[in-house]
Amino acid sequence: MKPTEQLKAEQASSTIAALENANLWHQQWKDRLRAAVADRETLDPVTITCDDCCKLGKWLYAEGQKTYWDRPEFQELLVNHREFHMLAGAISEIINDQEYELAAQYLSNDAQFVNASEAVSQSIRSLEAVVAT
16 A cells, blocks of 8 residues: 555544544433433523534634534534534523523424534534445
8 A cells, every 4th residue: 555545544444533523422411411401400591602612612622623624524524613612601601591491392303403403413423424435
């Protein structure tokens, strides 16, 4: 294998590992919000709203941006991830306002939040498919 081909293969392998972890990281955010409702915790909506503060966001704005910026699948993931964090931040404000039942409803039944969450997962899978080829 030529050095450039080997570098590209290593980069793809690293990206696939990051994207596989991204689904787990994304699920952890949803679990964290649900736990805050259950435990009546106070959250930091400013940090939650920032799409570059989580592990996936850090990857998106560093390695992902350097390598995949020109890919529509990357752009879609970036937009969907940002929307998810905006909604998660809004829900965290509801939790902080002690509107726990309302927050639980948003986490379970709200079409916008559920769709945003699924869009992130689908975008991760789409970018993974591009990287794997």
